[in-house]
Amino acid sequence: MNALCTFLAAGLWLGLAPWATTLGPAAGAILLVALTVLLAVASSEEVSGVTVGCGALGGLCWGIAGCVCAPVAGALAFACALVGRTTRVNGARTRALHLGLAGVAGALGAALAAGGGSAVPEARAAAILLAATLATLPLFVPADCVQARRLERAARALPGAIGERVTQAAALVRLIHALGVAPRYRRQLQPPWRALRGLIDARVRLEQWARSPLTADRAACADLDRRVEAMLTVLADAHRAVEDARATTLGMDDRALRAAEWLRDSLVDAARALSEADAVGAPILVESARPPNHAPDPGDQPGTLILPRAT
Numbered sequence: 001m002n003a004l005c006t007f008l009a010a011g012l013w014l015g016l017a018p019w020a021t022t023l024g025p026a027a028g029a030i031l032l033v034a035l036t037v038l039l040a041v042a043s044s045e046e047v048s049g050v051t052v053g054c055g056a057l058g059g060l061c062w063g064i065a066g067c068v069c070a071p072v073a074g075a076l077a078f079a080c081a082l083v084g085r086t087t088r089v090n091g092a093r094t095r096a097l098h099l100g101l102a103g104v105a106g107a108l109g110a111a112l113a114a115g116g117g118s119a120v121p122e123a124r125a126a127a128i129l130l131a132a133t134l135a136t137l138p139l140f141v142p143a144d145c146v147q148a149r150r151l152e153r154a155a156r157a158l159p160g161a162i163g164e165r166v167t168q169a170a171a172l173v174r175l176i177h178a179l180g181v182a183p184r185y186r187r188q189l190q191p192p193w194r195a196l197r198g199l200i201d202a203r204v205r206l207e208q209w210a211r212s213p214l215t216a217d218r219a220a221c222a223d224l225d226r227r228v229e230a231m232l233t234v235l236a237d238a239h240r241a242v243e244d245a246r247a248t249t250l251g252m253d254d255r256a257l258r259a260a261e262w263l264r265d266s267l268v269d270a271a272r273a274l275s276e277a278d279a280v281g282a283p284i285l286v287e288s289a290r291p292p293n294h295a296p297d298p299g300d301q302p303g304t305l306i307l308p309r310a311t
Contacts, residue, residue: 002043003139006042006136009039009043010109010136011128012035013036014110014135015128017032017035017062017113018066018113018114020032028063029060029063032059033059035059036059036077036080036081037056037059039135040055040082040083041055043084043085044146045146050084050087051083059077062074062077070110070113074107075104076106078103078105078106078107079099081102082098085098086102088145088149097141098141099138101140102137104137105134105137108131108134109131109134112127112131113127145177147173147177147193147197148171148174148177150197151166155167155170158204162225162228169200169232172232172236172239185242192231192235193235196228196232196235199224199228202224203224203228206220
């Protein structure tokens with residue numbers, strides 16, 4: 001979904017940004033900023049001050065340098081738009097790679113889009129589609145999960161055992177993000193996760209009140225702590241049950257095993273028949289079990305392999 005949103009946002013940006021300067025200073029600037037902020041939000045999967053600010057800066061870079069050198073302006077705009085996702089990439093070298101890919105994708109995309117500006121509409125559309133595809137290159141660099149980062153920030157604001165439980169929730173989110181969940185289970189588990197995030201946000205606000213001169217009600221904090229722990233336990237058990245059901249389903253499907261056993265028995269019988277054959281040039285009939293769900297061909301003997309012997 002992230003790649004699809006980035007592809008669509010990049011296509012809009014590459015299709016409309018080169019024409020934004022023809023709308024006048026005010027309207028063109030607003031369009032450029034809106035397009036670049038949309039690309040930043042689509043690539044980073046969150047709306048934050050860093051995302052919006054860097055997206056606006058990318059639109060400003062295109063507005064200043066777009067008429068002078070489109071590849072350079074595109075590289076700067078895309079690099080600024082993907083700063084939000086770059087902050088979630090682990091490792092300095094990997095961050096540099098991610099930012100470099102964003103710049104290269106922006107430069108190539110802007111060059112293709114600008115080069116197809118005077119072409120026929122079909123060629124221009126093909127150039128924009130190719131450029132938008134190139135814009136998804138940085139997404140191949142793995143980045144940390146947005147929800148896990150949010151939960152970790154909340155855990156740092158919470159004391160003691162509840163902070164540790166929220167940190168465990170962040171670890172669970174990372175595990176789910178890495179392993180993936182079937183779409184039908186993902187839709188069913190979204191409401192409980194949304195409720196858990198709401199409880200954690202409420203607990204963080206209460207903790208902020210507790211640190212202020214107006215002390216918060218500790219009973220309410222304890223009640224929220226119990227609810228967060230119970231909800232996290234239920235969600236962990238639910239995801240574990242999903243994985244157990246998936247493993248059980250795969251373990252019960254033994255069609256591939258039966259087919260492999262039939263092939264092994266057939267080859268063993270064929271090798272034995274070849275070693276025991278005396279007549280040169282006569283076909284060798286090998287009795288073998290037919291694989292499951294295999295319809296016999298017309299004229300063949302059921303359960304028989306016909307192997308011609310070389311002279």
